Amino acid sequence: MEDAIRKSDVLIEALPYIKSYANKVFVIKYGGSALVDPEIKKGVLQDIVFMSYVGIRPILVHGGGPFINEELEKIGGRIEFKDGLRVTSRETMEVVDRVLSEVNHKIAEDIRKLGGRAVSLNTIKKDVIKTKPHGESKNLGFVGEVYRIEYDRIRKAVRPRSVPVISSVGLGADNEHYNINADEVSSEIAVAMKAVKLVLLTDVKGIMREMKDGDTLIPTLNIKETEGLIAGGVIHGGMIPKVKACTKALAGGVLKTHIIDARIPHSLLLEIFTDKGIGTEIK
Numbered sequence: 001m002e003d004a005i006r007k008s009d010v011l012i013e014a015l016p017y018i019k020s021y022a023n024k025v026f027v028i029k030y031g032g033s034a035l036v037d038p039e040i041k042k043g044v045l046q047d048i049v050f051m052s053y054v055g056i057r058p059i060l061v062h063g064g065g066p067f068i069n070e071e072l073e074k075i076g077g078r079i080e081f082k083d084g085l086r087v088t089s090r091e092t093m094e095v096v097d098r099v100l101s102e103v104n105h106k107i108a109e110d111i112r113k114l115g116g117r118a119v120s121l122n123t124i125k126k127d128v129i130k131t132k133p134h135g136e137s138k139n140l141g142f143v144g145e146v147y148r149i150e151y152d153r154i155r156k157a158v159r160p161r162s163v164p165v166i167s168s169v170g171l172g173a174d175n176e177h178y179n180i181n182a183d184e185v186s187s188e189i190a191v192a193m194k195a196v197k198l199v200l201l202t203d204v205k206g207i208m209r210e211m212k213d214g215d216t217l218i219p220t221l222n223i224k225e226t227e228g229l230i231a232g233g234v235i236h237g238g239m240i241p242k243v244k245a246c247t248k249a250l251a252g253g254v255l256k257t258h259i260i261d262a263r264i265p266h267s268l269l270l271e272i273f274t275d276k277g278i279g280t281e282i283k
């Protein structure tokens, strides 16, 4: 009985959120090591299916870094990153293409197994993300940045309650495929689809600051503060594209951006439907 009452309390606490989020687009980026663990993955996808059934319109953007590394190791390819972006030769790009396609279809299949609807986008035909070569460095190879999101393709593909699952590969004007950091893609999609929220799921608690007695989580940061932390080296590597994704999304009209820990069971539901925030919110 006690337990049943507690459960109904939880549902009632969620009601205002469910009401205010009805029909709103949420973009969720999911990748990295958090994608490898089957239990974590199941929890994340269950949360997304749940969201889709309470009237939210989740869009899932994924990476696949560890799977790409695994495949590169098998064929003796080079694994190299600059400021969190993968240096991508033609050979690496072929691996990225193949692996992300597999990851995409597997995620969509898992969503269906959990009772949801999913539609794989941008896998064989790279028709969602128009790309130009990445501006920051000329030595990254086939690394692109988003030039345009074909949001009509996303919109048309989506039936009620079906979750678009989008791979972070883009098509260049030269017809080449380009590898794009999935954080960047999620941010651009959030802006193009007028999302209210961008959530980046990762395998750390959020943005951390090194302290003498261990690392501590920074619960909120504004854009100015993130610039200082990047300049000071506190935020580095793979966290840089995440922070940039959040600040760009905010500038583009997305209302809230969060970096949260996928390893916490049902972290998405906690973040979205309860009063206690988790991870780092960038404002």
Ligand SMILES: Nc1ncnc2c1ncn2[C@@H]1O[C@H](COP(=O)(O)OP(=O)(O)O)[C@@H](O)[C@H]1O
Pocket (backbone or CB within 6 Å): 031, 032, 033, 063, 065, 084, 201, 202, 203, 204, 206, 207, 208, 209, 234, 235, 236, 237, 238, 239, 240
């Ligand atoms: N200040 C910071 N707080 C937390 N993580 C950080 C920070 N600076 C750099 N990182 C690194 O960023 C990583 C997350 O980025 P990444 O490995 O690309 O994850 P994902 O695969 O989810 O994109 C963390 O595992 C950590 O090594």
Ligand SMILES: [Mg+2]
Pocket (backbone or CB within 6 Å): 032, 084, 183, 238
């Ligand atoms: Mg990353």
